[in-house]
Amino acid sequence: MDLVLVNLIDGLVTGLLLFMLSAGLTLIFSMMGVLNFAHASFYMLGAYFAYQISLALGFWMGLIFAPIIVGVIGAGVERYGLRRVHQYGHVPELIFTFGLALLIEELVQFIWVRNQMPYQIPDVLNFTAFAISGNSIPAYKVFMIFISIAIFIGLLYVLTKTRVGMIIQAALSYPRTVEALGHNVPLIFMGVFGVGTALAGVAGVIAGPVLGTFPGMAFVLGSIVFVTIVIGGLGSLWGALVASLLIGWITTFAKSYNIRMEDILNGIGISTPENLSESMFRDIWAVTSPQIADILPYILMVLILIFRPYGLFGNRDA
Amino acid sequence: MRKSIKLGLGAALALSVSSAAVMAENVKIAFIDPLSGGFAATGINGLHQFEFAAETLVNAKGGVLDGDMFEILPFDNKISPKESLIQLQVAIDQGARYIVQGNSSGVANALTEAIDKHNRRNPDTQVLFLNYSAVDPALTNEKCNFWHFRFDPHADMKMAALTDMIAENQDVKKVYVIGQDYSFGKAVASAAVSMLAEKRPDIEIVGNELHPIGKVKDFTPYARKVVSSGADAVITGNWGADMLGLGKSILENGFEGPIFTYYAAADGITAAFGESGVDSLYLVAEGDDNPPPKPETQEYIQAFKAKYPDGNMSQTRITNVIQMLAQAINEAGTATDVVQVANALEGMTFKDSLWSTDEMHMRPQDHQLVQDIHIFGHQPVEAPYDMDNSGYGLKVQFTVENASADIATTCEMKRP
Numbered sequence: 001m002d003l004v005l006v007n008l009i010d011g012l013v014t015g016l017l018l019f020m021l022s023a024g025l026t027l028i029f030s031m032m033g034v035l036n037f038a039h040a041s042f043y044m045l046g047a048y049f050a051y052q053i054s055l056a057l058g059f060w061m062g063l064i065f066a067p068i069i070v071g072v073i074g075a076g077v078e079r080y081g082l083r084r085v086h087q088y089g090h091v092p093e094l095i096f097t098f099g100l101a102l103l104i105e106e107l108v109q110f111i112w113v114r115n116q117m118p119y120q121i122p123d124v125l126n127f128t129a130f131a132i133s134g135n136s137i138p139a140y141k142v143f144m145i146f147i148s149i150a151i152f153i154g155l156l157y158v159l160t161k162t163r164v165g166m167i168i169q170a171a172l173s174y175p176r177t178v179e180a181l182g183h184n185v186p187l188i189f190m191g192v193f194g195v196g197t198a199l200a201g202v203a204g205v206i207a208g209p210v211l212g213t214f215p216g217m218a219f220v221l222g223s224i225v226f227v228t229i230v231i232g233g234l235g236s237l238w239g240a241l242v243a244s245l246l247i248g249w250i251t252t253f254a255k256s257y258n259i260r261m262e263d264i265l266n267g268i269g270i271s272t273p274e275n276l277s278e279s280m281f282r283d284i285w286a287v288t289s290p291q292i293a294d295i296l297p298y299i300l301m302v303l304i305l306i307f308r309p310y311g312l313f314g315n316r317d318a
Numbered sequence: 319m320r321k322s323i324k325l326g327l328g329a330a331l332a333l334s335v336s337s338a339a340v341m342a343e344n345v346k347i348a349f350i351d352p353l354s355g356g357f358a359a360t361g362i363n364g365l366h367q368f369e370f371a372a373e374t375l376v377n378a379k380g381g382v383l384d385g386d387m388f389e390i391l392p393f394d395n396k397i398s399p400k401e402s403l404i405q406l407q408v409a410i411d412q413g414a415r416y417i418v419q420g421n422s423s424g425v426a427n428a429l430t431e432a433i434d435k436h437n438r439r440n441p442d443t444q445v446l447f448l449n450y451s452a453v454d455p456a457l458t459n460e461k462c463n464f465w466h467f468r469f470d471p472h473a474d475m476k477m478a479a480l481t482d483m484i485a486e487n488q489d490v491k492k493v494y495v496i497g498q499d500y501s502f503g504k505a506v507a508s509a510a511v512s513m514l515a516e517k518r519p520d521i522e523i524v525g526n527e528l529h530p531i532g533k534v535k536d537f538t539p540y541a542r543k544v545v546s547s548g549a550d551a552v553i554t555g556n557w558g559a560d561m562l563g564l565g566k567s568i569l570e571n572g573f574e575g576p577i578f579t580y581y582a583a584a585d586g587i588t589a590a591f592g593e594s595g596v597d598s599l600y601l602v603a604e605g606d607d608n609p610p611p612k613p614e615t616q617e618y619i620q621a622f623k624a625k626y627p628d629g630n631m632s633q634t635r636i637t638n639v640i641q642m643l644a645q646a647i648n649e650a651g652t653a654t655d656v657v658q659v660a661n662a663l664e665g666m667t668f669k670d671s672l673w674s675t676d677e678m679h680m681r682p683q684d685h686q687l688v689q690d691i692h693i694f695g696h697q698p699v700e701a702p703y704d705m706d707n708s709g710y711g712l713k714v715q716f717t718v719e720n721a722s723a724d725i726a727t728t729c730e731m732k733r734p
Contacts, residue, residue, distance in 0.1 A: 014536055115586030115706075116558075116562050120592060134546070136572030138570050138571075140570075210566070212562050214559050220535050255540065256542050290539070294533065
């Protein structure tokens with residue numbers, strides 16, 4: 001029971017981190033139809049900038065300024081890159097962001113070489129908040145939870161309660177109409193892209209010290225952010241949140257319990273073959289849950305696409 | 319007019335001939351390792367250590383034989399076995415007779431086979447393979463050959479030293495083994511399990527787990543399992559980001575015991591662990607304490623750090639490679655007949671290592687260097703003897719002298 005509680009907290013941290021990444025992506029995707037392959041690269045940039053700033057000014061300054069720098073770079077990428085490519089359709093946009101991801105990774109390696117960066121948790125937060133039967137919950141994790149929830153509430157407020165949010169919501173579905181009403185839609189696009197990449201930057205800043213700051217950090221995240229927004233539904237903040245938490249908990253629980261396929265199959269009444277090594281399904285029998293933990297979100301995505309193609313909270317067809 | 323041209327030509331000819339006579343032949347050593355891509359930092363740092371060792375320990379002292387100088391030729395293999403074979407051919411064509419390589423046993427396996435084949439077919443351009451870091455035991459067992467020499471203790475020798483230390487520690491009752499899911503990770507796990515069963519049958523292996531290599535974002539769930547298994551110690555062969563991620567997670571989530579590793583140092587890892595690794599991280603390797611007791615070793619490290627401020631003296635065995643090669647060439651009286659050099663290297667007793675007061679011995683039956691193996695602890699170390707300029711480094715905690723001197727080998731060497 002204790003371990004269940006610990007896993008719930010761990011999964012929450014993983015999920016909220018994923019949410020910060022996918023929140024920006026889901027807005028960008030639903031607004032412009034751009035699948036931004038470089039989104040995880042902005043997350044990496046956030047971590048590296050924050051590390052560089054923390055050397056001179058400390059962790060907290062990094063937390064404030066690194067996302068801003070990342071957001072400005074993101075807005076610049078939209079204004080001078082994507083906007084020009086946009087007129088040629090979605091495929092060039094895809095290729096552009098893909099190239100950008102490769103470019104950023106090479107640049108990071110060029111500037112900071114290939115080593116692990118000694119980006120550390122600030123001393124103020126470097127203690128154990130509490131322990132559940134020998135499993136420590138570091139204070140930094142509690143801090144991560146609070147930051148993510150604060151960002152979620154802030155975003156939700158802006159999108160649902162303010163004028164800017166209303167224009168963004170409208171531009172999501174009816175960009176031409178909004179433009180006809182005299183709003184500067186390209187500016188809104190640029191702003192959303194900037195804020196979305198800045199959010200990825202924040203995720204990088206707070207994940208860097210715990211998950212490691214190294215050139216492969218964007219690659220390791222891989223396509224999981226896209227899975228999140230598909231499961232959650234495009235353009236839906238709530239969807240991004242629920243899908244992120246689901247994925248966080250599924251993967252955490254699958255990794256921390258060594259459930260073997262054998263147990264599951266026996267549980268549903270299939271008996272283990274006499275001679276496993278002779279059986280043609282021996283690989284399936286030998287699989288353990290940590291081995292397939294990272295595939296489970298993808299299986300979930302496939303199921304969602306079959307039964308609810310527009311995602312859990314999506315309100316229009318993808 | 320004509321006379322002057324003749325004179326000039328004659329003078330030029332005479333000059334060129336005489337300068338060739340004065341300039342002795344360089345001994346070309348090809349360094350084939352990653353200099354670009356993911357492992358470039360490790361490769362470039364190794365190259366600097368080789369260039370510095372050749373310059374300081376051989377060339378500055380007048381070279382070998384009658385003034386021949388060591389020259390290191392760098393070749394980038396992008397850590398790919400295929401690329402390495404192409405570079406090997408280029409190196410041989412450029413006149414290299416000595417090949418040094420260390421990163422990845424996959425590359426070492428490809429090179430040792432190719433070199434064996436090349437030497438049998440081309441007696442005029444035979445080369446020696448001086449392996450300074452690839453630790454797959456097979457290279458000095460079933461895949462051994464006369465041309466390959468290893469200067470680093472192989473994985474099983476290191477595990478033997480680690481388990482010696484664990485066996486002496488009566489507080490350790492439960493051990494958790496975790497590693498990357500590929501050949502090396504599996505080899506470490508099976509060696510740990512079998513050696514612990516032999517030395518301390520009372521120790522329980524409470525976890526034996528492999529995780530996908532290079533794909534784990536967050537090691538927290540694995541760390542939780544380690545903590546809840548009640549393990550007193552962890553053994554892992556992880557390297558790179560997988561080492562850092564696993565180690566940090568285990569430490570942050572309340573694990574109190576020692577973590578025994580192969581590669582938890584340098585390349586940014588020491589700096590990233592910082593204070594958190596003190597008294598918990600251990601690493602098995604050859605080398606020496608920090609600061610080293612020998613004054614000449616201290617000077618050597620200081621000079622290296624002065625030349626490469628961002629470098630790490632992380633592969634100390636590189637100086638042994640350079641010094642033993644120089645000694646073998648001098649004993650053989652030739653740098654070109656590599657069979658004679660190999661014969662001198664085979665069975666050599668080496669007394670002048672910077673890193674040890676004890677003798678080192680190149681075992682003739684499998685060409686594995688036998689030396690002291692230490693278990694280092696991650697501890698505060700003053701500059702310039704620290705790693706990553708972080709103020710932390712490696713201090714000797716436990717030593718096995720002449721480690722695994724009689725470890726069994728299946729090597730059946732064919733000598734030319």
